[in-house]
Amino acid sequence: MDRFERLISRAAPMPAADIDTDIIFPARFLLITEKTGLGRYAFYDWRYGPEGSATPDFILNTPAYSGAKILVCGDNFGCGSSREQAPWALHDLGVRCLISTSFGEIFRANCFKNAMLPIVLPPEPWTELLRRAAEGRELEVDLTTCTISGADMTPIVFDIDPSRREALLEGWDEIAIALRKDADAIAAFEQRQRSSQPWLYERD
């Protein structure tokens, strides 16, 4: 996985609550079995009209915000379907960091697997960042210090699980790590469970 350390970008304001993964990546494009090149379908029904022409007032279609690496998004962003196509499509658009008051849990977990940083903030600092985003000002997100900063503002500190932070900073391959470091523990667990709940192993 790519590393995430820090980035500076304009942040696109998307304050609507409950932007679900069907809006982020409409289901009809889920027939595509690849995980790359999906950016063209991101927010498709908001970005494009019925005839396929770009919707001029959709935030990511405006010149000021196209290519924004940060989204300041509304409560419960990424709720609904577990489709990892949602973060894949956002990643392909160039988005690397999302800032909200809460996320759909599966979406949030999926972001961490794709070198994307979803930050949860209390309403007050979130509102401040939304204001700055709407003004088109740049934000700097620094995972090494867990801060969000900008010109003339007191840096905002955010929380993140230490292991998730390390995974992003180091670009961990979690599967390789589990296979290397936890293989014995997994095997020992299976041995214990096989004797206490043998019915779970009848078909192995």
Place this chain on the structure above:
Amino acid sequence: MDQIPRPLPRTLYDKLWASHVVRDYDDGQSLLYIDRQLLHEVSSPQAFEGMRANGRAVRRPAAQLAVADHAVPTHNRDRPIADPLARKQVALLASNTAEFGLRNIALTDAEQGIVHVIGPELGFTQPGMTLVCGDSHTSTHGAFGALAFGIGSSECEMVLATQTLRQRRAKNLNVRIEGDLGPGVGAKDLILAVVGALGSAGATGFAIEYSGSTVRGLSMEARLTLCNMSIEAGARTGLVAPDETTFAYLQGRPLAPKADMWEQAVAYWRSLSSDEGAAFDHIVQIDADALAPQATWGTSPDQSGAVTGETPDPASATSEAARRRIERALDYMGLAPKTPLRDVAIDRVFIGSCTNGRIEDLRSAAAVLKGRKIAPSVSGIVVPGSGAVKRQAETEGLDAIFKEAGLEWRDAGCSLCVAMNDDRLAPGQRCASTSNRNFEGRQGQGARTHLMSPASAAASAVAGRIADVRDYL
């Protein structure tokens, strides 16, 4: 005299969690063992591709079960899939599972159906297990007292390779439902009321345990409906403690334990309930006696209310954000504030999905439709949740009732719940739907969805508008 130290009372969720921890990490996350994984054609291709690219083998092939459900057509199943992308996706599941030595239930197989319908039917889902699937409605399986939750494709790959996931323990939320459900009111009305009470993110970070006299009295099918939509309140996991109803459902299923193993398993499963005095972080009470049939009016499953009610007035919203949210939903739905729900005319009806595609759901819809015709302005489809449900319904003559009423009788799949196949609404069409999500575009670009129970959808089909099923009993 010395007191014998007693273990702290634990919730069902805490027990299921503790029994699957492989190791705890320093920062509060744990490596959790995953007993079973269900795979389908949409979320698995990238996971298999990752396995292939890294030269990895599946750790426990027997712990996996695959079936295509999302992209499959629900008619003309004797022919090749017409849509080339869907055909390729379904074929890829077959070739991937063959390559990695996993069981795949083919489209032509009698056992094919929606993952969350066939897992229980086959006895693949059992109490006490951890079970995952690249699908948010995996919470369904919690109806058996299994710790079941939806994951993304990267996590599917992690489970294929290691049979584990790195997770953080959720908080405990108890939804207590007491009382007797009235005529025409069922599990779908209950869960719509629960989601409405909690809000779309009210249970984020929690595992829900449903308890109380009403839940104890529910069949397995109804419990599956209840747990299915936990994710619509933000909870990845919904649970019902296993009991005699659970064991009676499971006994004799193809993949359920047999003979001595069965006795041993049931003895363990009986320990799977929340201890007296176990602490929940949050408790919500729902009164089943007072519950009316429910329907949604908006674009989020929590935007619901009694079918006898009306759409909200944004002007009376408690905050600016709430006002904007209501306005956005009403605008998309093409509804004015304070419109009585029973004045809302519908174009289409969909009866099916992992929420309401089981035999009891079809029976309750058929009971309303028997001897009646759907309104001339309405068309609709009935899509059984599995091949087994379809055969059972046909044995009982339900298919004839649906067809005589004017509905189409289809083959099993997700169909119009996710609109990935050719079952799709036209822009602006309005559907009375037994599925789980009324999101913008969920049933097709510009389509408008009203979620309700199978009985309510049947009544609405007859009325040509959203109806109170109690007028049709």
